Amino acid sequence: xxxxxxxxxxxxxxxxxxxxxxxxxxxxxxxxxxxxxxxxxxxxxxxxxxxxxxxxxxxxxxxxxxxxxxxxxxxxxxxxxxxxxxxxxxxxxxxxxxxxxxxxxxxxxxxx
Amino acid sequence: xxxxxxxxxxxxxxxxxxxxxxxxxxxxxxxxxxxxxxxxxxxxxxxxxxxxxxxxxxxxxxxxxxxxxxxxxxxxxxxxxxxxxxxxxxxxxxxxxxxxxxxxxxxxxxxx
Numbered sequence: 001x002x003x004x005x006x007x008x009x010x011x012x013x014x015x016x017x018x019x020x021x022x023x024x025x026x027x028x029x030x031x032x033x034x035x036x037x038x039x040x041x042x043x044x045x046x047x048x049x050x051x052x053x054x055x056x057x058x059x060x061x062x063x064x065x066x067x068x069x070x071x072x073x074x075x076x077x078x079x080x081x082x083x084x085x086x087x088x089x090x091x092x093x094x095x096x097x098x099x100x101x102x103x104x105x106x107x108x109x110x111x112x
Numbered sequence: 113x114x115x116x117x118x119x120x121x122x123x124x125x126x127x128x129x130x131x132x133x134x135x136x137x138x139x140x141x142x143x144x145x146x147x148x149x150x151x152x153x154x155x156x157x158x159x160x161x162x163x164x165x166x167x168x169x170x171x172x173x174x175x176x177x178x179x180x181x182x183x184x185x186x187x188x189x190x191x192x193x194x195x196x197x198x199x200x201x202x203x204x205x206x207x208x209x210x211x212x213x214x215x216x217x218x219x220x221x222x223x224x
Contacts, residue, residue, distance in 0.1 A: 025224050029145035033138055103215035112137050 012083065015070075020077030020093060020100035028101055031076030032108050036061055037069050041078060041092065045109050049091035050082070124195065127182075132189030132205060132212035140213055143188030144220050148173055149181050153190060153204065157221050161203035162194070 185191035
Protein backbone atom coordinates (compact mmCIF):
# COMPACT_ATOMS: atom_id res chain seq x y z
CA UNK A 1 0.00 0.00 0.00
CA UNK A 2 1.04 3.56 -0.60
CA UNK A 3 2.04 5.63 2.32
CA UNK A 4 -0.29 8.56 2.42
CA UNK A 5 1.07 11.25 4.64
CA UNK A 6 -1.20 14.23 4.62
CA UNK A 7 1.21 16.20 6.75
CA UNK A 8 3.97 16.58 4.16
CA UNK A 9 2.85 19.98 3.02
CA UNK A 10 2.54 18.77 -0.56
CA UNK A 11 -0.82 19.56 -2.11
CA UNK A 12 -0.58 16.87 -4.75
CA UNK A 13 -2.82 13.85 -4.49
CA UNK A 14 -0.95 10.91 -2.99
CA UNK A 15 0.18 8.50 -5.69
CA UNK A 16 -2.00 5.43 -6.30
CA UNK A 17 -0.32 2.05 -6.38
CA UNK A 18 -1.05 -1.38 -7.77
CA UNK A 19 0.40 -4.40 -6.01
CA UNK A 20 2.40 -6.68 -8.35
CA UNK A 21 0.03 -9.54 -7.46
CA UNK A 22 -2.75 -7.64 -9.23
CA UNK A 23 -0.74 -6.88 -12.39
CA UNK A 24 -1.35 -8.82 -15.64
CA UNK A 25 1.85 -10.06 -17.27
CA UNK A 26 1.10 -7.93 -20.34
CA UNK A 27 1.06 -4.77 -18.23
CA UNK A 28 4.37 -5.69 -16.62
CA UNK A 29 6.00 -6.37 -19.99
CA UNK A 30 4.66 -3.15 -21.52
CA UNK A 31 5.95 -1.14 -18.55
CA UNK A 32 9.44 -2.54 -19.05
CA UNK A 33 9.43 -2.33 -22.86
CA UNK A 34 10.34 1.34 -22.92
CA UNK A 35 13.82 2.85 -22.85
CA UNK A 36 13.03 5.64 -20.41
CA UNK A 37 11.28 3.33 -17.96
CA UNK A 38 14.07 0.75 -18.28
CA UNK A 39 16.53 3.48 -17.30
CA UNK A 40 14.42 4.48 -14.30
CA UNK A 41 14.12 0.87 -13.14
CA UNK A 42 17.81 0.16 -13.61
CA UNK A 43 18.86 3.31 -11.75
CA UNK A 44 16.42 2.57 -8.93
CA UNK A 45 17.88 -0.92 -8.64
CA UNK A 46 21.29 0.64 -8.05
CA UNK A 47 20.02 3.13 -5.47
CA UNK A 48 18.99 2.83 -1.84
CA UNK A 49 15.23 2.65 -1.25
CA UNK A 50 13.54 6.07 -0.99
CA UNK A 51 16.81 7.80 -1.87
CA UNK A 52 15.80 8.95 -5.35
CA UNK A 53 13.37 11.75 -6.08
CA UNK A 54 11.58 11.78 -9.44
CA UNK A 55 13.69 14.71 -10.56
CA UNK A 56 16.99 12.95 -9.88
CA UNK A 57 17.02 10.76 -12.97
CA UNK A 58 18.96 11.62 -16.10
CA UNK A 59 16.32 10.85 -18.74
CA UNK A 60 15.61 12.88 -21.88
CA UNK A 61 11.94 13.65 -21.22
CA UNK A 62 9.96 16.56 -19.83
CA UNK A 63 8.15 16.70 -16.53
CA UNK A 64 4.74 15.60 -17.84
CA UNK A 65 6.20 12.63 -19.72
CA UNK A 66 8.26 11.64 -16.70
CA UNK A 67 5.15 11.72 -14.54
CA UNK A 68 3.40 9.46 -17.07
CA UNK A 69 6.32 7.02 -17.00
CA UNK A 70 6.26 6.83 -13.21
CA UNK A 71 2.50 6.21 -13.31
CA UNK A 72 3.10 3.30 -15.71
CA UNK A 73 5.71 1.90 -13.30
CA UNK A 74 3.31 2.21 -10.35
CA UNK A 75 0.51 0.56 -12.35
CA UNK A 76 2.84 -2.33 -13.17
CA UNK A 77 3.70 -2.86 -9.52
CA UNK A 78 7.31 -1.89 -10.14
CA UNK A 79 7.64 1.32 -8.16
CA UNK A 80 6.33 2.66 -4.88
CA UNK A 81 6.32 6.39 -4.28
CA UNK A 82 5.74 8.69 -1.35
CA UNK A 83 5.86 12.42 -0.88
CA UNK A 84 8.48 13.86 1.44
CA UNK A 85 7.87 17.56 1.63
CA UNK A 86 8.25 18.93 -1.87
CA UNK A 87 9.87 15.75 -3.15
CA UNK A 88 8.32 12.54 -4.37
CA UNK A 89 10.70 9.71 -3.58
CA UNK A 90 10.80 6.22 -4.98
CA UNK A 91 11.67 2.65 -4.28
CA UNK A 92 11.76 -0.37 -6.60
CA UNK A 93 9.34 -3.07 -5.38
CA UNK A 94 11.99 -5.67 -6.02
CA UNK A 95 10.84 -8.49 -3.75
CA UNK A 96 7.10 -8.17 -4.41
CA UNK A 97 7.65 -7.97 -8.17
CA UNK A 98 10.02 -10.93 -8.08
CA UNK A 99 7.38 -12.93 -6.22
CA UNK A 100 4.82 -12.22 -8.92
CA UNK A 101 7.11 -12.46 -12.00
CA UNK A 102 10.13 -14.58 -11.03
CA UNK A 103 13.25 -13.71 -12.99
CA UNK A 104 11.76 -10.85 -15.01
CA UNK A 105 13.46 -8.04 -13.14
CA UNK A 106 16.80 -9.85 -13.26
CA UNK A 107 16.46 -10.13 -17.05
CA UNK A 108 16.06 -6.40 -17.49
CA UNK A 109 18.72 -5.51 -14.93
CA UNK A 110 21.35 -7.66 -16.64
CA UNK A 111 23.61 -5.83 -19.04
CA UNK A 112 22.02 -6.13 -22.48
CA UNK B 113 18.54 -19.24 -39.90
CA UNK B 114 15.45 -19.17 -42.05
CA UNK B 115 14.90 -21.95 -44.49
CA UNK B 116 14.71 -20.39 -47.91
CA UNK B 117 13.19 -22.79 -50.36
CA UNK B 118 12.86 -21.20 -53.75
CA UNK B 119 11.03 -24.21 -55.13
CA UNK B 120 7.85 -23.82 -53.12
CA UNK B 121 5.98 -22.00 -55.83
CA UNK B 122 5.34 -19.08 -53.53
CA UNK B 123 6.41 -15.75 -54.99
CA UNK B 124 6.64 -13.99 -51.68
CA UNK B 125 10.05 -13.03 -50.39
CA UNK B 126 11.27 -15.54 -47.84
CA UNK B 127 10.77 -14.24 -44.30
CA UNK B 128 13.77 -12.64 -42.59
CA UNK B 129 14.68 -13.79 -39.13
CA UNK B 130 16.59 -12.47 -36.17
CA UNK B 131 18.26 -14.94 -33.83
CA UNK B 132 17.28 -14.44 -30.17
CA UNK B 133 20.96 -13.91 -29.34
CA UNK B 134 20.82 -10.70 -31.38
CA UNK B 135 17.63 -9.38 -29.77
CA UNK B 136 17.73 -6.54 -27.17
CA UNK B 137 15.64 -7.27 -24.08
CA UNK B 138 13.47 -4.26 -24.84
CA UNK B 139 12.52 -5.69 -28.24
CA UNK B 140 11.65 -9.04 -26.69
CA UNK B 141 9.47 -7.40 -24.02
CA UNK B 142 7.70 -5.17 -26.55
CA UNK B 143 6.98 -8.18 -28.78
CA UNK B 144 5.32 -9.98 -25.89
CA UNK B 145 3.48 -6.95 -24.50
CA UNK B 146 0.63 -7.22 -26.99
CA UNK B 147 -2.53 -9.29 -26.63
CA UNK B 148 -2.59 -10.57 -30.22
CA UNK B 149 1.06 -11.60 -30.17
CA UNK B 150 0.64 -13.19 -26.74
CA UNK B 151 -2.18 -15.29 -28.19
CA UNK B 152 -0.03 -16.32 -31.17
CA UNK B 153 2.88 -17.29 -28.91
CA UNK B 154 0.66 -19.20 -26.49
CA UNK B 155 -1.07 -21.12 -29.29
CA UNK B 156 2.25 -21.91 -30.95
CA UNK B 157 3.53 -23.26 -27.65
CA UNK B 158 0.63 -25.69 -27.58
CA UNK B 159 1.12 -26.80 -31.21
CA UNK B 160 3.63 -29.07 -32.92
CA UNK B 161 6.47 -27.24 -34.71
CA UNK B 162 5.62 -26.22 -38.28
CA UNK B 163 2.04 -27.40 -37.83
CA UNK B 164 0.43 -23.94 -37.77
CA UNK B 165 -0.01 -21.72 -40.79
CA UNK B 166 -0.39 -17.99 -40.23
CA UNK B 167 -4.06 -18.20 -41.17
CA UNK B 168 -4.83 -20.85 -38.55
CA UNK B 169 -4.94 -18.55 -35.53
CA UNK B 170 -8.13 -17.20 -34.07
CA UNK B 171 -7.15 -13.57 -33.56
CA UNK B 172 -9.33 -10.51 -34.20
CA UNK B 173 -7.10 -8.76 -36.74
CA UNK B 174 -6.93 -8.48 -40.52
CA UNK B 175 -4.31 -9.97 -42.79
CA UNK B 176 -2.02 -6.94 -42.91
CA UNK B 177 -2.03 -6.51 -39.14
CA UNK B 178 -1.42 -10.22 -38.66
CA UNK B 179 1.55 -10.03 -41.00
CA UNK B 180 2.90 -7.12 -38.95
CA UNK B 181 2.51 -9.09 -35.73
CA UNK B 182 4.38 -12.08 -37.16
CA UNK B 183 7.17 -9.75 -38.32
CA UNK B 184 7.46 -8.40 -34.76
CA UNK B 185 7.68 -11.98 -33.45
CA UNK B 186 10.40 -12.84 -35.99
CA UNK B 187 12.33 -9.66 -35.12
CA UNK B 188 12.18 -10.61 -31.45
CA UNK B 189 13.59 -14.07 -32.14
CA UNK B 190 10.36 -15.70 -31.02
CA UNK B 191 9.09 -17.27 -34.23
CA UNK B 192 10.64 -18.99 -37.22
CA UNK B 193 8.66 -19.22 -40.45
CA UNK B 194 8.97 -21.03 -43.73
CA UNK B 195 6.86 -21.25 -46.82
CA UNK B 196 5.32 -24.58 -47.73
CA UNK B 197 3.55 -24.15 -51.04
CA UNK B 198 0.89 -21.49 -50.51
CA UNK B 199 1.18 -21.68 -46.74
CA UNK B 200 3.59 -19.96 -44.38
CA UNK B 201 4.10 -22.21 -41.39
CA UNK B 202 5.52 -21.39 -37.99
CA UNK B 203 7.41 -22.70 -35.05
CA UNK B 204 8.12 -21.12 -31.68
CA UNK B 205 11.89 -20.78 -31.12
CA UNK B 206 11.44 -22.06 -27.60
CA UNK B 207 14.94 -23.33 -26.81
CA UNK B 208 16.90 -20.52 -28.49
CA UNK B 209 14.70 -17.87 -26.87
CA UNK B 210 15.00 -19.57 -23.48
CA UNK B 211 18.77 -19.57 -23.86
CA UNK B 212 18.78 -15.83 -24.45
CA UNK B 213 16.05 -14.80 -21.97
CA UNK B 214 15.80 -17.53 -19.32
CA UNK B 215 12.34 -17.82 -17.81
CA UNK B 216 10.67 -15.13 -19.91
CA UNK B 217 8.69 -17.46 -22.14
CA UNK B 218 7.55 -19.51 -19.15
CA UNK B 219 6.25 -16.32 -17.54
CA UNK B 220 4.02 -15.48 -20.49
CA UNK B 221 2.91 -19.07 -21.05
CA UNK B 222 1.73 -19.45 -17.46
CA UNK B 223 -1.96 -18.80 -16.89
CA UNK B 224 -2.30 -15.14 -15.96
